[in-house]
Amino acid sequence: MENSKVAVLSLRDYPFVGWVAIDEFEDLLARVSGCQILAPSRRPNLPKLFERIRNRTIGKFAPIGHFSQSRELLIVVARSPADLQIVHSISNVRKSFRNIAAFVIDSYFIDAFNHDTKLFDHVFTTTEEGADAVRQRFGVASSVLRQGFDCLNWACVDEVRSIDLVGFGRQPPGYHHAFQDAFHRVGSPVLYLHSPIGTISGDAVRKERPMLIKLLQRSKVSLAFHLGVQPQNSRPISADFVTSRWFESLAAGCIVAGKKPPGSMAKEMFPWPDATIELPDDPVEAAEVIVAVTSNSNSLNGQRMRNVVEMCSRHDWRYRIREIYEHFNVPLPPPLISELEQLNTCIKRLRASDS
Structure with a gap:
């Protein structure tokens, strides 16, 4: 795998129109950081009882391998709290990453946060109630990170x-x-x-x-x-x-x-x-x-x-990416710095044209 300090773990192998905006966030993050987007595949469906046993023992998602060198940060992009379980698809994930973060989109489904939440160093949620649930129920650091757009x-x-x-x-x-x-x-x-x-x-x-x-x-x-x-x-x-x-x-x-x-x-x-x-x-x-x-x-x-x-x-995705990097004290990648500067220039140009 590539040498970026950051990796992204996602369920993007199952494209759906309701989630394509989040796919764009992942694409932008990968482009400005040079990281790879890892997408585990779901295991085949089984009868309910066997599937429940299978999921408890070896997991719902097939493994995607391991990293030969330790990385600085893994970002798990979860559509809902239940998707945090995809972190198990990386073998020895704790040995592979110094920090493990999650970005949970539909975080208002607070009852769906489960024991997998404890595996994370920090959980970014789009809602206040999601962040409160993570802190109070699991003792895991959490803060609000709103959605954005390119x-x-x-x-x-x-x-x-x-x-x-x-x-x-x-x-x-x-x-x-x-x-x-x-x-x-x-x-x-x-x-x-x-x-x-x-x-x-x-x-x-x-x-x-x-x-x-x-x-x-x-x-x-x-x-x-x-x-x-x-x-x-x-x-x-x-x-x-x-x-x-x-x-x-x-x-x-x-x-x-x-x-x-x-x-x-x-x-x-x-x-x-x-x-x-x-x-x-x-x-x-x-x-x-x-x-x-x-x-x-x-x-x-x-x-x-x-x-x-x-x-x-206020709401460009690049601001959200910068916030994640700064939270973990990871240096901002040059492409991100450059595009933030381009964004600032764009804002100045728009304001000038409106004056």
């Missing part, structure tokens, strides 16, 4: 946008049907583009990801609703959680309209004025708001610039 490469303030309203992924049925009724007719000037667009799983998810971001860059308004709005099936229980849709939409220059998560997480992450537009509870009235917003170009352009500057200043 703002340096995808930030866009272009004013010419041919799509009025875009809705990717899950949309509350009441709003979606009202928007279809209002906008999918010959007399409406509003173009409403919505899912299904693209592939849900498989390698095509990553290939199509740039297409989806480019569609955001060509859209005036992007819909985003917190997870508690008209939940469907077994949706996640945390209405306060800020998903990747908010980050990518704002950075791509969309005005975000919908229902912002009600808790402190969204307030902390998007504290600037008019960061988002809160739609009425009545979907029909919400459609009327969309018409008014998409027709006001001057207001859209001004808020777009503000949103993109704030996103580049």
Whole structure:
């Protein structure tokens, strides 16, 4: 294996549209650090009893080998707390790494943290409740590390946008049907583009990801609703959680309209004025708001610039990577330093153009 001081352990061998934003974090981390992304494979499915015994004895994931030389840091990227078990796929992991860290994305599933948590020196979580659970239940150091986005490469303030309203992924049925009724007719000037667009799983998810971001860059308004709005099936229980849709939409220059998560997480992450537009509870009235917003170009352009500057200043993935490195006193790799400088230059340029 390569000679980077850092390695990343991931479940990226199972591409899914809901996790492609986290795959981008891993890709960026690997590129700026020169490290390798290790992805263990799941063992074949067995009848439940045999599978339970197998998982307890030799583990759910096949081993991926060991490191001939000790490394400084292993970063385990876990979609949910249960995914922390992939750390067992590295033989003699404690002898191979001086420090073992985790970055848990859906960390609001606090009941899913188990004894595997104790194997880590530090657990970064996206939520306060996740960090509190790790510290209080397992005595393991933990802190909040929010999600981010590749703002340096995808930030866009272009004013010419041919799509009025875009809705990717899950949309509350009441709003979606009202928007279809209002906008999918010959007399409406509003173009409403919505899912299904693209592939849900498989390698095509990553290939199509740039297409989806480019569609955001060509859209005036992007819909985003917190997870508690008209939940469907077994949706996640945390209405306060800020998903990747908010980050990518704002950075791509969309005005975000919908229902912002009600808790402190969204307030902390998007504290600037008019960061988002809160739609009425009545979907029909919400459609009327969309018409008014998409027709006001001057207001859209001004808020777009503000949103993109704030996103580049606060929520680029490079800031999160720097925080991980600095926590473990690992020197920042030159490519990361260079791209942080490029990001700072980008922010200065955007502010100058807005003055």
